[in-house]
Every structure is written in C-alpha cells, then in structure tokens.
Amino acid sequence: MSADGWPTGTGAVLEVEDLSVALRTSRGIRRAVNGISFSIGQGEILGIAGESGSGKTLTALSLLGLLPLGARTSGSVRFEGRELLGLKRRQLRDVRGKQVALVSQDPATSLHPLLRIDVQMTEHVRAHLGFSKEKARERAIEMLTAVRIPDPESALYAHPHQFSGGMRQRIAIAMALACEPRLLVADEPTTALDVTVQAGILRLLDRLRRERGVSVMIITHDLGVLSSISDRICILYGGRVAEYGVTPDVLGVPRHPYTEGLMRSLPSASASGAAMVPIQGSPPSLDAMPDGCAFHPRCEWATERCRTVVPTLRTLEDGRRLACDVDPLPAAMAGPAPVGRS
Amino acid sequence: MSTGGALPLDAGPLPVPSDQDGDVLTRQDRAALRPPWRQPLAVTGGAIILIWALVAIFAPELAPHPPNLQFGPLNAAPSHVYLFGTDELGRDVLSRVLYGARLSLPLAALLVAVAMTIGSVLGATAGFFGGVVDAVIMRIADLVFAFPGIILALAVAAALGAELRNAVLAVIVVSWPSYARLSRGLVLAARSSEYVTSARLLGSSAWRTMWVELRPNIAGPIFVLAALDVGNAVLLLSGLSFLGLGAQPPTAEWGSMVAEGAQNFSSYWIGLFPGLAILTVVLAFNFVGDALRDMLDPRTARMIRK
Amino acid sequence: MTTLLELSELDVSYFHRGRPPVRAVMGASLTVDAGEIVGLVGESGCGKSTLGRAAVGLVAPSAGEVRYRGERVEIVSRSARPPRLRSLQMVFQDPYASLNPRRRVGRQIADAIRLGTGAKLDDEAASSRVVVLLERVGLSAAVAHRYPHEFSGGQCQRIAIARALATEPSCVVADEPISALDASAQAQIANLLAGIVTESGLGMLFISHDLSVVRKIADRTVVMYFGRVVETGPTGRVWAEPAHPYTRALIGAIPKPGAGSALPSELPGDVPDPARPPTGCRFHPRCPEVMDRCRTEDPVPVQVEPGWQSVCWRSEPRDRTAGPVAAQ
Numbered sequence: 009m010s011a012d013g014w015p016t017g018t019g020a021v022l023e024v025e026d027l028s029v030a031l032r033t034s035r036g037i038r039r040a041v042n043g044i045s046f047s048i049g050q051g052e053i054l055g056i057a058g059e060s061g062s063g064k065t066l067t068a069l070s071l072l073g074l075l076p077l078g079a080r081t082s083g084s085v086r087f088e089g090r091e092l093l094g095l096k097r098r099q100l101r102d103v104r105g106k107q108v109a110l111v112s113q114d115p116a117t118s119l120h121p122l123l124r125i126d127v128q129m130t131e132h133v134r135a136h137l138g139f140s141k142e143k144a145r146e147r148a149i150e151m152l153t154a155v156r157i158p159d160p161e162s163a164l165y166a167h168p169h170q171f172s173g174g175m176r177q178r179i180a181i182a183m184a185l186a187c188e189p190r191l192l193v194a195d196e197p198t199t200a201l202d203v204t205v206q207a208g209i210l211r212l213l214d215r216l217r218r219e220r221g222v223s224v225m226i227i228t229h230d231l232g233v234l235s236s237i238s239d240r241i242c243i244l245y246g247g248r249v250a251e252y253g254v255t256p257d258v259l260g261v262p263r264h265p266y267t268e269g270l271m272r273s274l275p276s277a278s279a280s281g282a283a284m285v286p287i288q289g290s291p292p293s294l295d296a297m298p299d300g301c302a303f304h305p306r307c308e309w310a311t312e313r314c315r316t317v318v319p320t321l322r323t324l325e326d327g328r329r330l331a332c333d334v335d336p337l338p339a340a341m342a343g344p345a346p347v348g349r350s
Numbered sequence: 351m352s353t354g355g356a357l358p359l360d361a362g363p364l365p366v367p368s369d370q371d372g373d374v375l376t377r378q379d380r381a382a383l384r385p386p387w388r389q390p391l392a393v394t395g396g397a398i399i400l401i402w403a404l405v406a407i408f409a410p411e412l413a414p415h416p417p418n419l420q421f422g423p424l425n426a427a428p429s430h431v432y433l434f435g436t437d438e439l440g441r442d443v444l445s446r447v448l449y450g451a452r453l454s455l456p457l458a459a460l461l462v463a464v465a466m467t468i469g470s471v472l473g474a475t476a477g478f479f480g481g482v483v484d485a486v487i488m489r490i491a492d493l494v495f496a497f498p499g500i501i502l503a504l505a506v507a508a509a510l511g512a513e514l515r516n517a518v519l520a521v522i523v524v525s526w527p528s529y530a531r532l533s534r535g536l537v538l539a540a541r542s543s544e545y546v547t548s549a550r551l552l553g554s555s556a557w558r559t560m561w562v563e564l565r566p567n568i569a570g571p572i573f574v575l576a577a578l579d580v581g582n583a584v585l586l587l588s589g590l591s592f593l594g595l596g597a598q599p600p601t602a603e604w605g606s607m608v609a610e611g612a613q614n615f616s617s618y619w620i621g622l623f624p625g626l627a628i629l630t631v632v633l634a635f636n637f638v639g640d641a642l643r644d645m646l647d648p649r650t651a652r653m654i655r656k
Numbered sequence: 657m658t659t660l661l662e663l664s665e666l667d668v669s670y671f672h673r674g675r676p677p678v679r680a681v682m683g684a685s686l687t688v689d690a691g692e693i694v695g696l697v698g699e700s701g702c703g704k705s706t707l708g709r710a711a712v713g714l715v716a717p718s719a720g721e722v723r724y725r726g727e728r729v730e731i732v733s734r735s736a737r738p739p740r741l742r743s744l745q746m747v748f749q750d751p752y753a754s755l756n757p758r759r760r761v762g763r764q765i766a767d768a769i770r771l772g773t774g775a776k777l778d779d780e781a782a783s784s785r786v787v788v789l790l791e792r793v794g795l796s797a798a799v800a801h802r803y804p805h806e807f808s809g810g811q812c813q814r815i816a817i818a819r820a821l822a823t824e825p826s827c828v829v830a831d832e833p834i835s836a837l838d839a840s841a842q843a844q845i846a847n848l849l850a851g852i853v854t855e856s857g858l859g860m861l862f863i864s865h866d867l868s869v870v871r872k873i874a875d876r877t878v879v880m881y882f883g884r885v886v887e888t889g890p891t892g893r894v895w896a897e898p899a900h901p902y903t904r905a906l907i908g909a910i911p912k913p914g915a916g917s918a919l920p921s922e923l924p925g926d927v928p929d930p931a932r933p934p935t936g937c938r939f940h941p942r943c944p945e946v947m948d949r950c951r952t953e954d955p956v957p958v959q960v961e962p963g964w965q966s967v968c969w970r971s972e973p974r975d976r977t978a979g980p981v982a983a984q
Contacts, residue, residue, distance in 0.1 A: 060838055172926050173700070202699035202865065207909035207920035214919055229839050232911035236919050259913055273843045274913055275868035284872055286843035290808065479734075544754040548816075551712060551746055552823060553771040555736035562767070566758035 020086075021190050021223045022048040022071070027083035027093075029066050029075065031294070038294045040066050042247040043083070045321070048191065048223045053213070055238030055255065056227040057270075061291045062244040064227045068193050071225075072110055073100040088190065106136040109184035113196035115176035118183075119168040125179060126164035133186045151182035154219075155212055174205035178212065185216065192224045198233060210237050231270060235259050243267050246292055246302025249321055253328025263330050265307045301333070309334045395637025398630055406451040413445035417602040425617045435619035437610060439600075446602035447623050453603050454631070457518055458583035465522045466576045469529025474568070476530065477537030478560050488534065491527035499524045500589055507595040514603070517596035521586045525579060532575055536568035570646045578639035581632035588628050604628050660725060660827040660859040661688040661711060661744070667719035668706050678930045680706040682883040683720070688827060688859040693850065695874025695891065696863045697906070701927045702880040708831045708863045712746050713737070724827065742772045745820040749832040751812030755804040755819075762786050762800025765819050772823025789818040793848060810841030814848065821852070829861045834869065846873055867906060871895050876963075879903045882927060882938045889964030899966035899974075901943050937969070945970055 029041040041063040048054045058064040069075050071085055071092065085092040087108060095103070104110075112118050120128055129151070130144035139147065145164070152160035155178040168176055177197060184192055194213070198206035214237055217224055226238060234241050235255060242252040243264065251264040262268040269287035289306040292298060301319050304310040311334060319333040405412060415421070420440040428435040434443035476487040494502065506520035537560070540546060549563045588605025590596035592612075597603035604624040611621015668681040681703040688694045698704045709715040711722055713729045722729040724744050730737075748754040756764055766782040769775065769789075777785070787797040793814040804812055813833060820828055830849060834842040850873040853860050864870050870877055870891070877894045879887040879902065887900040898904045908921040925942040928934055934941050940950040949969050958971040 059840070175926070203867065203920075204699060204905060204909040204923040207911070208922040208924070210911065211919050211922050230911075231913040235913040236911040270839075271913065273840070275843070275846075275866075275872045284843040284847060284869075286840055286847070290810070290838075290840050544748045544750065545756040547714065548746070548748070548754050548819070549756075549767075550732050550737060551714070551742075552768050552819075553737045553739065553742045554767075556734045558736070563756055563759075567756070 019049060020047040021050050021052075021088060022225070023084075023086040024067075024071075025084040025086070027067065027070060027085060028081065029063070029070055030080045030082075031076070032078050033294060035295050037080075038297070040247055040294055041070070044242075044244065044247075044249045045083075046242045046249070046252060048225055050190075050223055051217050051221045052240070053217060053224045053226060053238045055234030055241040056225060056244060057229065057231060057234055057241055058227075058244035059229050059291045061246070061293055063247040064244050065195060067244075068110070068195050068225070068227050071191075071193060072104050072108060073097075074104075074110075105132055105189075106187045107189050108191045108193060109187070109189040111177070111180050111184045111192065111194045111197050113199050115173065115180045116168070118180045119176055121168055123167075124164070125166055125168070129164075129179075129183050129186060132183075136187050147186055148182075151186050152179070154185070154216065155179070155182045157182070172205075174201055174208060177201060177205075177209055181209075181212065181216075185220070185222065188220070188222075190223060192222055193227070194224060195227045197226065197228075199228060199230065206233070213237065231259060231274060243270075246297055248302065248318075249329065249331055250303070251328065251330050251332075252321070253324075253326070257326055257328055263324065263328070264332050265309055265334070266303050269306070269308075301331075389641055391637040392641030395634040395641070398634035399638065402451050402455055402631055402634075405448055406455050409448045409452050413442075413448045415442040415445045417441065417446045417449040418600045425614065425620075427617070428619050434623045435617070437607075437620045438614050438617070441602075443607075443619060443623055446607060447604070447627050449602045450604045450607065450624060450627065453514070453597065453601070454584050454587060454605075454628075457514075458580050458587060461518050461522050461587075462525070462576050462580050462583050465525035465579075466529050466572060468522070469526035470533040470568070470572050472526070473530030473533035473535075474537045474560055474564065477534035478541060478556065478564070484534070487530065491530045494524065494527045495531075499586060503586055503590055504593065504595065507590055512595050512598060514591070514597045514601065517587055517590040520590065520595075521583055524586070525583065528579070529572060529575060533568055533572055536571060537564055540564050540567050571643075574639055574643045574646060577635055577642055581635035581639075584628060584631050584635075658690045659687050660690055661829075661861065662723045663687070663707070663711060663720070664723070665720040666707065666710060666717050666722065668703070668710050668715055669718040676931050679883055679933070680930070681710065684880070684883075684885045685720075686861075686878050686885060686888060688861050690826065690859050691853065691857045692875040693853050693860045693862050693873055695870030695877045696861060696880065697865065697867050697870050697877060698880035699865060699906075699927070701882065701930065703883040704863050704865075704880050705831055707880070708746070708829045708861065711829050711861060712744055713741065714746075739774055742823050743826045745772075745823055745825040745828050747813075747816055747820050747828060747830040747833045750836050751809055751816050752804060754816050755812060757804055760801055760803060761815050765789055765800070765815070765822050768819045768822035772825075785822075789822055790815075792821065792852075793818045808841070809837045810844055813837060813841070813845050817845075817848065817852070825858055827859045827861075829863070831863045832865070833862070835864065835866070842869070849873065867910060879906065882933070883930075884938055884967065886939065886968070887966045889960065889966075893961070893964060899960045899964070899971045900968050901945050901970070902939050903966075905942075905944070 024047065025045045026043050027041055027045070028039050028043055030037050030039050044063070044067065046054065056064050056067065066075065070081055073092070073095065075081065081093050083093070087103065092103065126145060126148055129148040130141070133139050133144045133147055148164060149160045152163055157163050157175060157178055168179070171179065198209050201209065210233065213224055216222060226234065228234060238255050240253060241255045241258050243250045243258065243266065245266050250266050251258050251262065258267060259271065262271055272285045273287055275284050287306050292302055298305055300316045301307070301310070301314045304314040307314065313333055317333065319331045321329045321331045323329055418441060422432060422436045422440045422442060424436065424440050425438055426432055426436040432442055432444065434447060437443055472487050476484040503520040503524045506523050507517050510516035510519060546559060546563055549559045554562070587596055588603070588608065591603045591605030592609045594609070597606050599606065604627050607624035608621045611624065614620050663684060663686050666681055666684045667679065669677045669679045671677045684707055686694065696704050696707065706715060710717055711729070713722070713731050716731045724741060727740070729741065729744070755761070762783065765786045769782060769785055770777060783800070786800055790797060790799055795811065795814055795818070799815070804815065807815065833849065834845050837845060846869050849860065849862070852858070862870060862874055874891045877889065877891045878885055879900065881902045887894060887898065887903045889899070894903060895907065898907055905921070905923040909923060911920045923942060928941065936952045937943070937950040937955050940946045943950065947969060955967050955969045957965045957967050958973065960966050960971055960974050
C-alpha cells in the first residue's frame with residue numbers, strides 16, 4: 009500500500025503507470041491516451057469515467073493487447089507485478105481471458121449468435137484450464153447460477169437470441185468469469201440496457217466481487233452508475249487523468265472543473281425543477297486537442313496558464329489526485345457537498 | 351511548452367507488442383482515398399473518353415479522306431500514306447474509324463440515357479408503391495432478364511428490321527431492366543428511412559417524396575451503372591452491326607467494320623483498328639465507372655470528402 | 657387549457673400470419689395540452705414508441721381513437737397529409753436518419769416551411785425564414801448551405817427540430833430525441849425543447865426511457881409498462897410519491913450520482929413474451945406487492961389525486977391533508 013492507502017506493488021492487482029497510446033490518424037500521430045496512471049486493488053471496483061474521445065476505451069483495450077494495428081504504447085501496465093505491454097502473442101493469450109477478462113457493451117457482439125451457450129461457455133474454459141467436457145459443463149452451470157440465469161441446465165442448450173438483452177449480458181459476465189480471472193474489465197456494460205435491468209447487473213457485479221474477490225474496472229460515461237458501484241473513480245478527459253480518488257470524495261466534492269461540470273449537467277444529480285446545466289462546447293477530437301489543459305476552452309475558471317501549460321497530477325490533502333492548476337480552487341467547488349446534491 | 355498531442359521526435363523507441371505492425375490505414379485504403387483526379391485509372395479513362403469525344407466532333411476536320419470514298423488501293427497495308435491501311439473496297443480505314451466515333455459514342459450515350467430514365471422511373475415506381483404495380487413491372491423486367499442480352503437484342507432488331515435505329519431500340523429494350531432492378535432496390539431501402547417518413551409527415555405527397563427526397567439518394571448508384579453501361583452499349587451496338595442487324599453498308603460503324611475484317615482476315619488492319627477503338631472506349635468507361643463507384647462507397651467517400 | 661392531442665383507449669396490435677396478435681399498446685389514454693410537456697416513460701417493449709407513432713398517424717390503431725384538435729388523426733397514406741394535420745409534427749431519435757443526407761439543410765427546412773404552412777414563398781423569403789428558424793435553435797445562418805453529415809449529432813438534432821418548427825406546429829411528438837446523443841448534447845437539446853415549449857406555447861409529448869430527463873422537463877409524466885399506461889400524474893408528485901409499484905421500481909432502479917449513493921434496487925424477472933401476456937394485471941409476475949386479485953383481474957384506473965391516476969388494485973385516492981409525506 010502506498011502512503012495514501014492506495015494499492016501499489018504486490019497489493020495491487022493492476023498497476024498502470026504513465027500509459028500512453030499513440031495512433032496514426034490521417035493527420036499524423038496523436039496520443040489518444042497521454043500519460044495516465046491508476047491502480048486497482050484486490051476485490052476493488054475502479055470506475056473509469058469519460059466521454060467520447062477521453063481515451064477510456066483504448067485504455068481498456070491496452071490492458072488486453074487488443075489495440076488497433078498501428079497503435080504504439082509506452083509506459084507500464086503491470087498485472088500482478090507482471091508487465092503486459094510488449095508481451096508476445098502467446099504470453100498475452102495466457103493472460104487474456106484467463107486472468108483478465110472483458111465484458112463489452114453489446115452482448116450481441118460478444119456472444120456468438122450461432123453457437124449454443126454451452127459450446128461458447130465451455131470452449132475457452134477447456135482451452136485455458138484444460139478441463140474435461142464434464143468439468144467444463146459443471147463450471148458453466150455454476151457460473152450461470154452465480155449470475156442468476158433461471159434454469160441454467162436448459163439455458164445451456166439455448167442460443168443467445170432467445171434471451172433478452174439483460175440476460176445476454178449476464179451470460180457474457182458468466183463467460184468472462186468462468187476461468188476465475190483476477191480482473192474483470194467491463195466496457196460500458198449497462199449502457200444499452202434498461203434502467204431496471206442495469207440495476208440488476210450492477211448488483212450482480214457488486215455481489216460477485218464480494219463473493220469471489222475479483223477486481224472490476226468499469227468504464228462508462230454514466231456517473232450515476234459509477235457513483236453507486238465503484239470504490240474509487242478516475243475521471244479522464246482528452247486522454248489524461250483529470251481527477252482520481254475515492255468515489256464519494258470525487259463526486260461528492262468535485263475539485264476538477266470538468267467533474268464539477270459533469271455533475272451539474274446530470275439530470276439525476278439535482279432535484280426536479282433545478283435546470284441541467286450542460287458544459288458548453290463538446291469534448292475535443294483527437295485531431296484538435298487544445299494546447300495546455302485540454303479542458304480550458306470549456307472551463308469557467310480557466311486562466312492564462314491553463315491555455316499553455318499542461319497541468320500535472322498532484323496529490324491533495326484528502327489523498328485524491330487532481331490535474332488542475334487553478335489555485336485557489338473556486339469557492340463553488342471547495343468545501344463539503346451541499347445536501348441537495350445526491 | 352506542451353506539444354498538444356504529437357509524439358516528440360526524441361521519444362526514443364517505444365516497446366511495440368509483437369503482433370502489431372504497419373499503419374492503421376492499409377496501402378489500399380490510402381490509394382482509394384486519393385481524389386479521383388489523382389487516380390491513374392480514372393484519369394486515363396477520362397482522357398480517353400475526352401479524346402474520342404473530340405474525335406467525334408472534329409472527325410470531318412481530322413479525317414484525311416471521306417469515309418465512304420472508294421478511291422485508294424485495295425487492301426493496302428498501313429503506311430505513312432494510309433495510317434491504318436485501306437479496306438477491300440479501297441476506303442481509308444483511319445477515316446472510317448474516326449467517323450465511326452460519330453456513331454458509336456453518341457448513340458451509346460443516348461441509348462443509355464433513355465434506358466436509364468425509363469428503367470429507373472419504372473423501378474422507383476415499383477419500389478415505392480409496391481403491390482400490383484411492383485409485381486407487374488418486375489415480372490416484365492424478369493422476362494427480359496431471362497434472355498441473354500445479345501440474343502434478345504438480335505430478336506428485337508431482326509423483328510423491327512435491319513437498321514441502325516432499330517438496333518438502338520433493341521439495346522434499350524435489353525438494358526432498361528438493370529436500372530429498374532437497381533432503382534427498385536434503392537427505393538425499397540430508402541422508403542422506410544426516417545427522412546422519408548418525416549417528409550410524409552410534413553405533407554409531401556408520394557410522388558413528390560420520390561422526386562425530391564429519394565432521387566438524390568438513388569441517383570448516384572444509377573449513374574455509376576450508366577457509366578459502366580455505356581461500354582456495354584457500345585459492345586452491343588457493335589455486335590448487332592457485326593451481325594448485320596445494325597448499321598448497314600456503307601455506313602462506317604466499328605462493329606460492321608470488324609465484320610468486314612473477319613471476312614478479310616489476311617488484311618488484319620481492317621478489323622484490328624476498329625476493334626481497338628471499341629476496346630479503348632469500353633475500357634475507358636469501365637475505369638471511369640469504377641472510380642465513380644469508389645467515390646460513392648460510403649466508407650471511402652466520407653474519407654475523400656474530409 | 658386547450659387539449660391538442662387526445663388518445664382514448666388506444667389499442668395497437670401487430671398481426672403475423674400463424675401467430676397470435678401482439679398487442680403493443682392496450683387501452684392507452686393520454687392527453688397533451690397546449691404549453692405543457694407530457695413525458696412518456698417506460699422500458700424496452702412497453703409500447704411508447706408505437707404509441708408515439710400512432711399519435712401522429714404513422715401507425716393505424718386497432719381500437720380506440722386519436723384526436724388532434726378534436727378531429728380524428730388520419731393515417732398517412734399515398735396522398736399528401738391533410739394541411740390541418742401538418743401542425744402535428746414529430747422529432748425522431750436518430751438525427752442523421754431523419755434528415756435527407758443528400759440535400760442541403762437549408763433546402764430541407766425551406767421545404768418544410770412551404771409544405772407545412774402552405775405559404776407560397778420565393779427563394780429569398782424562404783431563406784430568411786430558414787435563418788430565423790436556425791437561430792431559434794441556436795445555429796448560425798451558415799449552416800443552411802451544408803449537408804447533415806457535416807454536423808455533430810447534437811447539431812443535427814437541432815436542425816431536425818428547426819425543420820419541425822418550420823410548420824408552426826401546435827403539437828410535437830418527440831420520440832427519444834436525445835437518446836442517440838452524447839452526454840453534453842443531451843442536456844443541451846432537452847433544455848432547448850423545454851425552452852421552445854415555454855416560449856411558443858406548443859404542446860409536446862416527450863417520449864424517453866430516461867426517467868431523469870423527463871423528471872427535469874416534463875410537467876406531467878405518463879408511465880407505461882408492457883403496453884399499458886400504469887400511472888399518469890404531475891411529474892413532481894409522481895416522482896416524490898409514486899403510486900404504482902412499477903413506477904416505484906423504476907425510480908428505485910436509477911443510480912443517483914453524488915456522495916454516498918447506494919446500489920440501485922433491482923426489479924427481478926423479465927418483460928413477458930408479448931405473444932403470451934400474463935392474466936390479470938400485466939405487471940403481477942414481477943410485482944413486489946402482488947395480491948391474489950392481481951393475478952385474475954385487470955386493474956382499473958384509480959384517481960389518486962385530481963389529475964393523477966394509477967392503474968393498480970392497491971392504489972387508493974389520497975387525502976393530501978392527512979399524515980406526513982414519506983421521504984424519498
């Protein structure tokens with residue numbers, strides 16, 4: 009554990025340090041992810057929050073070696089102490105699926121439409137762990153039960169299209185957890201689902217990490233989801249970390265203007281009747297990244313320094329990390345959250 | 351101070367996972383991304399068409415001799431006097447080839463325009479209104495499709511009489527169904543799109559919706575088909591003339607000239623040069639048509655437009 | 657308050673050969689008055705989109721009526737939509753799909769002006785009106801010469817809204833108008849629509865699966881489940897003390913951002929197969945408060961308070977003066 013109580017070294021399941029991902033676009037090389045660092049402890053849920061263009065999906069893909077052709081990475085991604093960047097394909101295969109699993113947004117694409125559930129679920133368990141057919145089938149039933157699919161034995165003989173969206177996502181989670189990975193990466197796992205179904209999936213993820221000790225990295229733009237389930241949260245903007253800390257701190261008392269702006273723009277964040285205040289403008293695209301602090305064109309409190317100097321990530325008294333040079337922090341943000349906020 | 355996103359030049363080598371290589375955009379992608387005027391095939395095709403068009407317009411000035419004048423030595427091989435030689439009746443092959451452009455090109459373009467108009471209107475009507483209208487139109491189209499083009503064109507031309515005008519009509523009859531089928535498919539796809547629904551909600555009638563809303567969306571692929579089809583039309587027309595059903599002697603038409611060449615095989619130049627003319631025109635329209643189609647392909651089109 | 661749109665006991669069923677009919681909407685009634693935003697919420701498969709389309713005449717009702725300004729709404733057919741209906745407009749979910757990709761934006765809006773209002777305008781007059789409309793939705797005049805694909809989702813939706821406004825509508829049905837947009841644009845467009853209703857006094861039916869946004873901008877909320885309207889009432893009241901168990905479950909499932917929020921409550925089970933609906937109350941298999949009666953008898957609407965109805969056997973008229981209000 010580091011001095012501020014955050015997982016490092018052997019205590020961390022995942023440790024990302026100064027990760028950068030550069031892509032070659034039609035206009036040259038650009039860093040879509042620019043020097044981000046975070047860590048996840050055992051049994052912990054870390055939320056990665058950001059809108060389009062923040063680099064959140066690329067971060068997830070880089071953990072699994074699934075970056076697009078031509079992407080170049082730098083920095084370090086250590087999974088249980090072992091460096092993942094630069095691994096050969098065969099070594100990556102050992103990690104991917106078995107120790108680090110992915111659940112993506114659209115279960116229609118992560119589940120094969122033509123294969124039966126039992127085939128899909130047993131295939132990689134047998135490949136990774138060398139199970140026999142019977143043992144793999146038992147494991148499949150065990151996982152389907154754990155995610156609360158009714159009548160798992162019959163479910164095995166069905167095809168994905170026979171299930172609703174929420175059920176398919178549960179099956180995808182069951183598949184991801186079949187090899188008992190230490191880390192589950194969930195990329196927008198509930199964005200496409202109805203709100204009651206989403207609630208079920210979130211409770212499922214929370215229960216699974218408590219019962220099995222699996223760590224979860226949830227990536228989404230939905231702060232409500234992260235607020236209810238993640239222990240710590242990392243807010244990304246323009247490929248960099250804006251704010252990173254314990255969830256109730258960061259979302260309850262935002263210190264970064266972007267976090268503050270996001271919270272203010274959410275309809276659910278304030279009482280009915282109070283207006284949603286959207287952040288003016290839109291997130292920058294990779295080709296048009298502003299100089300200095302990427303958020304400055306949209307920031308109410310931007311100063312001259314913000315236009316030219318990229319703010320470095322500094323640690324505040326409460327242990328969170330903040331990348332904003334505006335000092336002193338505006339009165340609107342300093343201090344405890346008003347009661348009406350949550 | 352900050353470089354706003356570009357990798358600094360002295361970053362040093364970055365560790366590259368071994369299964370990554372090359373660029374995000376493949377070489378083929380980048381080739382397709384160049385605008386049409388930078389694509390060699392399209393440029394070549396366009397140039398050839400332009401040259402032939404000029405030839406067609408200025409044939410009387412360019413041709414050294416009148417095309418039908420039988421004055422020269424019979425079956426003379428190409429020489430500096432008669433660049434393409436003379437045929438079995440002593441006519442200058444070069445002049446005949448040049449004059450032939452005045453027939454083949456405009457006629458082919460005309461008949462494609464007519465076939466395209468008739469076919470796409472019928473097809474759009476079939477697609478938009480559906481039901482009986484659709485069934486009737488498409489069954490007639492299917493009937494035409496059932497026959498190989500040249501056979502049907504032969505039958506029509508023979509029935510109407512051996513004349514160039516009838517050959518043109520025959521090719522139109524044979525060509526319109528492709529446009530009908532294409533435009534019907536496009537209209538079917540577009541009919542349920544929300545901009546059509548919006549237009550109906552705003553008060554646009556069915557016919558107005560077809561003309562104003564759908565036409566710009568289906569015109570592209572139809573024009574591509576037309577461009578590719580001109581080459582076909584030239585071939586069909588020449589084929590009919592070759593078989594004696596199109597241009598009648600002494601008209602200098604490429605197809606009938608090839609027929610003469612077939613009868614005078616030892617004098618290769620009689621058939622070779624008109625044949626090359628047909629070849630270059632068809633190829634040119636194919637190149638241009640391909641480039642147009644690439645321009646319309648949504649993926650490459652979006653990138654070109656940027 | 658003038659009632660602009662009125663749906664009475666609306667049924668919309670889809671018939672497939674060889675299979676039982678699917679009742680997408682069953683016995684739905686709602687009204688939209690001038691100057692109000694009615695929020696229609698529900699999850700996948702509840703029939704809200706179908707209801708929206710039936711309201712403007714894109715889908716034919718199997719039973720019941722749709723009336724606009726007192727007269728029946730005709731189904732869109734081969735002929736042009738009658739002029740009196742052109743002031744009843746729709747805004748769609750996908751802005752790129754609802755605009756013609758191959759026509760300039762300005763021409764599309766100008767067409768809408770001419771078709772919608774019947775005004776015979778020359779090009780110059782039309783252009784100036786187009787500019788006025790664009791500015792009203794927060795876009796500059798230069799937008800008119802461009803094509804839809806050149807804009808972001810939020811801007812495109814503004815254009816679509818401008819086009820709907822071109823007909824000088826009295827009533828607009830917005831079918832998931834912000835769902836396809838990213839987070840920043842969602843708030844902007846929702847605010848824009850609310851502003852338009854306030855300043856022009858038109859009536860709006862705002863269909864959305866996002867209860868939070870509806871809570872912000874709708875005056876009244878209509879909740880649908882599996883084809884039926886289960887609760888209708890003033891937004892603030894419905895949110896504070898939902899009368900129907902499904903509404904309570906829906907609100908409880910929304911994760912609330914901020915400090916110290918708990919996991920949202922889940923609603924076990926799944927939406928039933930539309931071809932085999934449950935007997936009695938359609939919600940009974942999943943209802944945490946189910947009674948015997950619910951399994952056999954379809955509940956009837958109960959007036960909880962004036963202007964507030966709940967379709968549940970457990971709902972009773974409430975006396976506001978009696979007892980403390982439960983904290984939410």
